[in-house]
Amino acid sequence: MEDEPPSTDSKRESLWQRLKNRLCPCRIRSVEQTKHLVRHAADAEVFPVSTAGLIDSVLDFHELRVRDVMVPRGQMDVIEDSATLSDILSAAIESGHSRYPVIRANRDEVIGILLIKELMRFFADREEGGDSETFDLLALVRTPMFVPESKRLDALLAEFRLTRTHMAIVLDEFGGVAGLVTIEDVLEEIVGDIDDEFDVEERVNIRQQAPRRHTVRALTPISEFNAAFGTDFSDDEYDTIGGLVSNTLGHLPRRGEVARLGSYEFKVLGADRRRLHLLLVTKLDFEPTEEGSDDESEGQ
The missing domain is CATH 3.30.465.10 (Uridine Diphospho-n-acetylenolpyruvylglucosamine Reductase; domain 3)
Incomplete structure (x- = not known):
């Protein structure tokens, strides 16, 4: 049986596609072409140069991996599961973080994430002469999020937003802890360094x-x-x-x-x-x- 001739609709669509391709020669086929267009728009003052910089960062964002922005294992500020309320308070004052990984035997055994705001009521009780022996660290820690160091940052940001999580523990290819990453680390790749009131103090270099x-x-x-x-x-x-x-x-x-x-x-x-x-x-x-x-x- 002979093949049916192409329909009039398919001919019309093909003709329209060819016409569109001919009349629209400025089609963008790569990220570099997009960046060139962005720079040209900034030079023409279509939008500020700062906006062009943000767009460039967003265009590069999908190529970055967790390993590129994570805090390495050796630089992690952690809290041991046996820490007392005073120990945690001292650590929070020294480093100024709002979240800490809680470890058991070593840094490969992260059992949870502690939010410092969870301790506020215990500090208030202690000031009022309350009994601090009721403090149970393990009852306060939250289940940690684990991500591979090869995970793309755009995928991680989407997961952070979906789960309303601000910190994840990074695992290497062997399942060991390679470091940690926060939502701030991810966002800084787009908007640049974000300094808070604690960053004003001199960092330990x-x-x-x-x-x-x-x-x-x-x-x-x-x-x-x-x-x-x-x-x-x-x-x-x-x-x-x-x-x-x-x-x-x-x-x-x-x-x-x-x-x-x-x-x-x-x-x-x-x-x-x-x-x-x-x-x-x-x-x-x-x-x-x-x-x-x-x-x-x-x-x-």
């Missing part, structure tokens, strides 16, 4: 994790790093230790990359497409030299 190992914020001034480690890195060209590491590698580092400066190894713990966030600094047992590197290569 350098934290010791082991006798020869420290986590260092990338924005740490080189002068502060030199004072803490007894080094003499120059700050003539770069002001921050992150800038120095980026210059050493010759590009904006990615998470996991390693650079060596003098007798120190710098491993990137946190970075995104626009900036470096956190470094793991390890003191080496030796200072690499050009001659030593050649010998090692020959031995291999």
Whole structure:
């Protein structure tokens, strides 16, 4: 049986599609074309440059993963399940967070999330001379949300909104705790850094994790790093230790990359497409030299 000829409607639709394609040559086929159009609109003062920046951030947002913005495991402020009311109060005053992961044996065993506002009635009872022995931390913690570090940020933001959750525990590919992420971390990728009243205070840029190992914020001034480690890195060209590491590698580092400066190894713990966030600094047992590197290569 012969095939039926195409209907008049399909011919008309095809003709309309071809006509539309011919009369509308400015079709957008990529994100880069969209960004170009946004920049052109900003230059023409269709909307402010600040709005163009927000649109650019939104266009890049879908490519970001949780691993790009999370707080690494070593930087997590946590509360142990055996903590007393006074212990928690001291921790909240020191760090200023409104939520804390509650752990049992170690940081791989997160049993819940504690909201500091849940403790207000206990503080009020204590001020009035009430009995603080009725305090039960485990009765106050909320079930934690766990997300893989490969999860897209746009999907995470949608999940945060759907579940009305503000914090999630990030798991690595082996099921261990890799860090945590908050809704603020996600939103900052669109609107930039969001500082609150606690961020006005000086942040801790350098934290010791082991006798020869420290986590260092990338924005740490080189002068502060030199004072803490007894080094003499120059700050003539770069002001921050992150800038120095980026210059050493010759590009904006990615998470996991390693650079060596003098007798120190710098491993990137946190970075995104626009900036470096956190470094793991390890003191080496030796200072690499050009001659030593050649010998090692020959031995291999």
